Amino acid sequence: MGLGGGGGGEGSEEREREREWEEAAEAVAYDSCTWPPPVVAVCGPGNSGKSAFSRLLLNTLVGRYKKVAYLDTDVGQPEFTPPGFVSIHVLEEQAEDFKMLYLRTPKRCFFFGDCSAKKNPKLLLSYIFSLYDYFLKDLYRFEDTDNTKKSAIPLVINTSGWVKGTGLHMLTEMLKYASPTHVIRLRTSVEGKNLPGGMFWLDEPEGDSAINLVEIRAAQHSPRHLLVKKEARIIRDLRIIAYFRQCLPMEFPVIDLHSQVSDYTVHHFLKGTIVGIATSASVPLSNQCSTPCCIGLGFIKAIDVSRDCIHLITPVSRQLLENADIFFRSSLTVPTCLLQVVSDTASDIADRLRELNCHG
Structure with a gap:
């Protein structure tokens, strides 16, 4: 009772x-x-x-x-x-x-x-x-x-x-x-x-x-609508951070992914964004969609226009990245801690993510 x-x-x-x-x-x-x-x-x-x-x-x-x-x-x-x-x-x-x-x-x-x-x-x-x-x-x-x-x-x-x-x-x-x-x-x-x-x-x-x-x-005692929205944003940020923490078991390389970077406008638009990574050689899953499947996410740290080179942080293996030639743009909000790595070195980035790992 x-x-x-x-x-x-x-x-x-x-x-x-x-x-x-x-x-x-x-x-x-x-x-x-x-x-x-x-x-x-x-x-x-x-x-x-x-x-x-x-x-x-x-x-x-x-x-x-x-x-x-x-x-x-x-x-x-x-x-x-x-x-x-x-x-x-x-x-x-x-x-x-x-x-x-x-x-x-x-x-x-x-x-x-x-x-x-x-x-x-x-x-x-x-x-x-x-x-x-x-x-x-x-x-x-x-x-x-x-x-x-x-x-x-x-x-x-x-x-x-x-x-x-x-x-x-x-x-x-x-x-x-x-x-x-x-x-x-x-x-x-x-x-x-x-x-x-x-x-x-x-x-x-x-x-x-x-x-x-x-x-x-349905489940009872649900939080109020505004609290749910706030919680959803926090969970999305945590999931993005958790994804990029997967880089830590490696030596945390900043991959130089060669791509055709045409001008400064593209450089300015992509720097500091999260993108999906894919290869055009992948076979479509069905006749419903010709878009290739995604192999993972990347965070664009920098773009070197003079060398046609994109500096990408990603847990995707080098073997898979060798054939990557497609980036999917996203509208995902980048967590603040990832935006801060744009000007950091690879060592700084690793230290920052390890600190998040200790407190997460």
């Missing part, structure tokens, strides 16, 4: 929600009809608990299938990459708490270059569709049951909390394209913030009997 009536009631509601979530995850993972393995989209407004439920679902699915694919479409708050990416991962172990900075190397990814899908919704959808096509072709090979290297694995799709206007249109198009077996709809107590009821993404109002729509209560 709780110490106070209100506290006891809140604790009881929280336990009920936890049981509801666990039952939903187990129903998806252990449904006897779940063959081929489930394709699950987790949807709901921002700050409703999509990441927490996705973690629970991933861990439950790993218990049955040993491997689980995870398609992260939220460029503002991705779980395993710095912001600005749409990516697909394969997990073979229990996922750690998503509140921690848990960076993983994706199977494939595209660099969208912004933390908001509003920049170019059509382009972002083409990236998502292409990664889904890759999943179907290379990972979702349930017909090859005799081939252990291509054994069947489920997919969890993490979606953005932008569920109004263009955001709702994007989600609708995504669900139509992926045709998930299960859609998890998180529902808040503020009805105006929720997604439309029923199978809103289907053209036929009766829906599809083969789709399992599961509605669960």
Whole structure:
């Protein structure tokens, strides 16, 4: 029994929600009809608990299938990459708490270059569709049951909390394209913030009997809207810093990446920015998108116009950089500590990141 009536009631509601979530995850993972393995989209407004439920679902699915694919479409708050990416991962172990900075190397990814899908919704959808096509072709090979290297694995799709206007249109198009077996709809107590009821993404109002729509209560005690925005900015900065900390195990080289640098305008525009790195020789993942996959991020420390040389800080290996010939511009805000390295030496940069590592 709780110490106070209100506290006891809140604790009881929280336990009920936890049981509801666990039952939903187990129903998806252990449904006897779940063959081929489930394709699950987790949807709901921002700050409703999509990441927490996705973690629970991933861990439950790993218990049955040993491997689980995870398609992260939220460029503002991705779980395993710095912001600005749409990516697909394969997990073979229990996922750690998503509140921690848990960076993983994706199977494939595209660099969208912004933390908001509003920049170019059509382009972002083409990236998502292409990664889904890759999943179907290379990972979702349930017909090859005799081939252990291509054994069947489920997919969890993490979606953005932008569920109004263009955001709702994007989600609708995504669900139509992926045709998930299960859609998890998180529902808040503020009805105006929720997604439309029923199978809103289907053209036929009766829906599809083969789709399992599961509605669960959202996480309670969410911070106020302004605090959420502030926290999101901080988390994005921390993820970018954590990404570039990966340089530390090496000797922290400043890579001289040769490129065609035409004039001072380009020099001025790119210096001190974060860019995506790619190679034009990479094969497109599908006919949905011809953009090459991204191999990592770089921070442009300087550009030597006279030598056609770009000085780039990146954890990407030299072997991969040898074939790199494309930079994707980004609109990502550069954390202050990275801006300070523009005038620093490589030794100064390493010392600064080590200091951040000690206090982070």
